Amino acid sequence: MSFPWAKQYQPANGFTKWIDEKLPLPRLVYNAVGAGYPVPRNLNYMWNFGVLAGFCLMMQIVTGVVLAMHYAANAQVAFASVEHIMRDVNWGWLMRYAHANGASFFFVVIYLHIFRGLFYSSYKAPREMIWILGVVIFLLMMATAFMGYVLPWGQMSFWGAKVITGLFSAIPLVGEPIQVWLLGGYAPDNAALNRFYSLHFLLPFVIAGTVILHIWALHIPGSSNPTGVEVKSESDTVPFHPYYTVKDGFGLGIFLLVFFTFVFFLPNFLGHPDNYIPANPLSTPAHIVPEWYFWPFYAILRAFTTDFIISAKLWGVIAMFASILIWFLLPWLDRSPVRSGHYRPLFRKFFWFGFMPALLVLFICGGAPAEQPYIMLSQLATAYYFLHFLVILPIVSAMETPEELPYSITQAVLHSDKKPVLGENTSPAV
Amino acid sequence: MAEMAEPAAEIPVKPVDATGSAAGDDGVRRRDFLNIAAVSAAGVGGIAVLYPLISQMAPSADVLAESTTEVDTSAIEPGQAIKAVFRKQPLFVRRLTPAEVQEAQAVPLGSLRDPATLEDMTKPGHLDMLVTMGVCTHLGCVPLGAGEGENRGEFGGYFCPCHGSHYDTAARIRKGPAPTNLVVPEYEFTTDTTIVVG
Amino acid sequence: MVRLISIFVGIGFAFVAMVAFVIGVYGWATEPTEKTAEYTFHLYPRDFQFSFEGPFGRWDQVELQRGYKVYKEVCAACHGLEFVAFRNLADLGYSEAQIKAEAANWQVPGIDPVTGEATTRPGTPTDYFPSPYPNDVAARAANNNAIPPDLSLITKARPNGTDYTASLLTGYTDPNTFQIDGKLLRQEFPDFTVPEGLHFNPYFHSLNIAMAPPLTSTGQVTYDDGTEATIRQMSHDVAAFLTWAAEPKMIERKQTGWAALGFVLFATVLAYLAKQQIWAPVKPKNRKTKPNAS
Numbered sequence: 001m002s003f004p005w006a007k008q009y010q011p012a013n014g015f016t017k018w019i020d021e022k023l024p025l026p027r028l029v030y031n032a033v034g035a036g037y038p039v040p041r042n043l044n045y046m047w048n049f050g051v052l053a054g055f056c057l058m059m060q061i062v063t064g065v066v067l068a069m070h071y072a073a074n075a076q077v078a079f080a081s082v083e084h085i086m087r088d089v090n091w092g093w094l095m096r097y098a099h100a101n102g103a104s105f106f107f108v109v110i111y112l113h114i115f116r117g118l119f120y121s122s123y124k125a126p127r128e129m130i131w132i133l134g135v136v137i138f139l140l141m142m143a144t145a146f147m148g149y150v151l152p153w154g155q156m157s158f159w160g161a162k163v164i165t166g167l168f169s170a171i172p173l174v175g176e177p178i179q180v181w182l183l184g185g186y187a188p189d190n191a192a193l194n195r196f197y198s199l200h201f202l203l204p205f206v207i208a209g210t211v212i213l214h215i216w217a218l219h220i221p222g223s224s225n226p227t228g229v230e231v232k233s234e235s236d237t238v239p240f241h242p243y244y245t246v247k248d249g250f251g252l253g254i255f256l257l258v259f260f261t262f263v264f265f266l267p268n269f270l271g272h273p274d275n276y277i278p279a280n281p282l283s284t285p286a287h288i289v290p291e292w293y294f295w296p297f298y299a300i301l302r303a304f305t306t307d308f309i310i311s312a313k314l315w316g317v318i319a320m321f322a323s324i325l326i327w328f329l330l331p332w333l334d335r336s337p338v339r340s341g342h343y344r345p346l347f348r349k350f351f352w353f354g355f356m357p358a359l360l361v362l363f364i365c366g367g368a369p370a371e372q373p374y375i376m377l378s379q380l381a382t383a384y385y386f387l388h389f390l391v392i393l394p395i396v397s398a399m400e401t402p403e404e405l406p407y408s409i410t411q412a413v414l415h416s417d418k419k420p421v422l423g424e425n426t427s428p429a430v
Numbered sequence: 431m432a433e434m435a436e437p438a439a440e441i442p443v444k445p446v447d448a449t450g451s452a453a454g455d456d457g458v459r460r461r462d463f464l465n466i467a468a469v470s471a472a473g474v475g476g477i478a479v480l481y482p483l484i485s486q487m488a489p490s491a492d493v494l495a496e497s498t499t500e501v502d503t504s505a506i507e508p509g510q511a512i513k514a515v516f517r518k519q520p521l522f523v524r525r526l527t528p529a530e531v532q533e534a535q536a537v538p539l540g541s542l543r544d545p546a547t548l549e550d551m552t553k554p555g556h557l558d559m560l561v562t563m564g565v566c567t568h569l570g571c572v573p574l575g576a577g578e579g580e581n582r583g584e585f586g587g588y589f590c591p592c593h594g595s596h597y598d599t600a601a602r603i604r605k606g607p608a609p610t611n612l613v614v615p616e617y618e619f620t621t622d623t624t625i626v627v628g
Numbered sequence: 629m630v631r632l633i634s635i636f637v638g639i640g641f642a643f644v645a646m647v648a649f650v651i652g653v654y655g656w657a658t659e660p661t662e663k664t665a666e667y668t669f670h671l672y673p674r675d676f677q678f679s680f681e682g683p684f685g686r687w688d689q690v691e692l693q694r695g696y697k698v699y700k701e702v703c704a705a706c707h708g709l710e711f712v713a714f715r716n717l718a719d720l721g722y723s724e725a726q727i728k729a730e731a732a733n734w735q736v737p738g739i740d741p742v743t744g745e746a747t748t749r750p751g752t753p754t755d756y757f758p759s760p761y762p763n764d765v766a767a768r769a770a771n772n773n774a775i776p777p778d779l780s781l782i783t784k785a786r787p788n789g790t791d792y793t794a795s796l797l798t799g800y801t802d803p804n805t806f807q808i809d810g811k812l813l814r815q816e817f818p819d820f821t822v823p824e825g826l827h828f829n830p831y832f833h834s835l836n837i838a839m840a841p842p843l844t845s846t847g848q849v850t851y852d853d854g855t856e857a858t859i860r861q862m863s864h865d866v867a868a869f870l871t872w873a874a875e876p877k878m879i880e881r882k883q884t885g886w887a888a889l890g891f892v893l894f895a896t897v898l899a900y901l902a903k904q905q906i907w908a909p910v911k912p913k914n915r916k917t918k919p920n921a922s
Contacts, residue, residue, distance in 0.1 A: 088493075249472065
């Protein structure tokens with residue numbers, strides 16, 4: 001599970017020794033995020049976002065449990081109970097703004113974490129399971145965030161619940177009954193609000209469990225690194241603690257500076273004014289949009305405007321779900337022997353000049369009104385999105401010639417490795 | 431992570447330490463200082479976060495806001511009591527009969543667990559108007575005796591069935607586990623027959 | 629095999645998206661959408677200056693008191709303020725006794741203590757501002773089928789809400805002479821009409837708002853502090869008051885923010901220095917440059 005040179009946990013005194021014999025929890029922590037976990041020495045700041053995501057999850061759970069102490073999941077009083085939190089509960093405004101902006105920042109961190117995985121191909125063998133679990137976490141996060149957004153019972157909450165459950169009505173034959181079943185009625189009301197509340201409370205703990213599996217799976221091959229070359233010797237690694245604990249601590253500080261700026265000075269910047277209007281089943285807001293972190297997927301949903309064999313609505317729904325589900329296949333679609341985008345010239349071009357612009361367009365179009373030119377731009381970007389993952393990636397990875405890899409991590413860092421074992425450093429290490 | 435478990439007491443093996451050892455005592459001390467300062471700052475931040483997390487459970491502003499209850503006493507016959515609500519708790523308003531007043535006044539103060547005269551428990555000029563919280567001072571049950579036909583205990587006042595506390599006609603604890611008399615809230619007569627509590 | 633299937637699936641999705649694209653572009657090119665009057669002549673809120681704006685903002689209590697007076701004497705006839713209690717007026721600088729007296733000026737829903745029938749009673753500090761209408765149906769009936777929205781959150785429920793409120797209140801104008809950049813609304817859209825019972829206001833999203841101009845003349849409200857009550861002044865003051873009503877904790881929030889940011893900045897600098905110290909022995913750059921430089 002770990003490298004042979006990993007440091008072993010030594011109980012410092014009789015008490016820790018006793019604990020270690022009965023329940024080796026300190027040993028577990030030591031091996032997971034302590035000195036007992038050797039990590040490649042060349043990780044850059046893109047590797048900070050895993051720990052930050054863990055921090056966000058904990059913060060959301062803590063502030064969420066606090067909010068649950070004051071919130072009332074009933075369509076009659078839900079909106080007023082949120083205002084009660086904002087006005088009367090001690091520090092309630094802080095808890096709510098931290099939770100609402102915390103969701104956004106959790107997604108910022110997760111998107112950067114996924115971006116890291118995509119550029120450095122962290123999903124490649126032997127880390128497929130880490131990637132798969134990560135995609136599961138992302139799907140759970142999306143479900144949790146969606147249900148959480150319904151709880152304040154404002155206009156966007158209500159119409160979000162209606163529109164998103166309406167996605168299921170696109171399924172032929174059973175679609176409408178499924179939507180009614182999901183909502184427990186014909187429109188969102190108490191039944192829907194209560195079940196969303198229940199699941200919104202439950203799912204974060206499911207996420208936490210999946211995160212533990214994600215980290216467990218990570219500790220079997222160990223962390224990837226910017227060169228994509230596997231760890232060969234002790235000189236390639238440093239212990240997680242103190243090297244990466246302090247680096248993550250610094251990263252956390254930077255994160256908190258940005259996060260607090262939003263919480264205290266721009267708390268509603270990422271939200272939508274319409275959600276301060278109580279839910280009204282008789283009037284849809286002029287321009288309904290999901291929260292910004294769903295925009296790319298919302299753009300894909302809306303990009304399919306033409307019936308083609310099946311209805312446009314069903315195309316949109318299938319494409320939206322497919323756009324994430326195809327991530328599960330990534331480890332098998334990308335067959336390049338090299339991981340890091342730094343050594344893959346052709347892949348790199350498609351990544352920066354194809355994939356990233358397409359994603360940016362999808363982000364912008366998802367938040368824009370459903371009118372031209374946004375629709376046609378999102379159609380182009382959607383086409384590229386699917387071509388990138390399903391066509392370009394398999395073909396490019398099979399045909400491109402990777403650039404020369406460093407022999408080892410140590411060599412990449414120091415430009416020399418005092419213990420070359422194989423002599424030659426031209427062959428890719430994977 | 432917010433809490434960096436320990437201030438890096440042991441300095442791990444440096445695999446690439448070619449020229450390192452010249453750091454000397456000075457460097458080590460400065461490093462320790464920085465680590466301790468950084469970890470302390472994280473600790474202080476963690477404790478600061480606890481403050482709002484704990485105080486959010488204290489009564490909120492709407493609960494703390496002083497609210498008042500108005501009671502019309504004109505319809506209460508001697509010997510009768512009514513239950514009103516003051517700050518979500520029961521309030522007993524009872525008009526004593528002359529016999530009950532005498533009974534209360536006859537009790538020697540020295541024999542009481544929580545000495546108080548009937549005058550202490552009522553307002554001047556309204557000796558027969560007993561206004562108390564309907565909350566047993568033992569563990570907070572609502573005593574019997576304010577409702578018609580309820581058990582008024584061995585001393586004719588109130589009786590708490592939870593753990594058997596007996597209060598007399600001046601709402602003073604006479605028998606049972608309750609430590610003090612029923613609480614008299616702050617109130618005043620705005621007219622001869624109207625009291626405002628709180 | 630996985631890749632072969634995926635290539636087909638990928639081309640399939642892309643093909644359908646491109647079919648939609650071609651049809652969409654064709655439609656767009658052949659029948660260009662006409663710009664509507666709402667699109668061309670809608671105005672974004674003007675920038676009014678407020679003391680509470682910016683990271684160092686503070687409430688101006690005198691201004692809030694003036695705004696409260698405008699709300700009480702003008703807005704409250706049709707608009708509720710359901711999430712604000714009289715006790716909250718303490719933020720505006722009123723004393724406990726003043727609040728008690730002020731609350732008693734308002735009639736709030738109550739129950740007759742003898743008969744149990746619904747009635748009204750004078751307010752107390754713990755009561756919330758009463759709604760002018762018993763329910764939505766009554767509100768609709770009294771207002772030409774348009775419910776006057778509750779104002780507790782109005783400045784948060786509209787984009788740029790404070791400026792929007794002030795702009796809207798000062799924005800009523802004559803549609804026959806209204807122009808932007810020399811373009812006359814009447815000329816560009818000769819068919820444009822203001823329906824019966826609506827009022828032209830370019831700051832409202834559909835240009836026609838159900839609310840009649842509420843502030844119509846200087847001196848409509850008599851300010852206690854002697855400030856001249858122009859329409860602009862009243863609009864400004866009531867927008868400030870409603871901003872407070874929507875977020876009474878705003879100033880507390882910003883001030884807490886400075887303390888939090890200051891502390892985190894300090895801790896982050898410490899963490900950075902600690903990181904530099906810990907990483908110094910394994911950092912290649914320091915190692916490399918030192919021997920080279922000497």
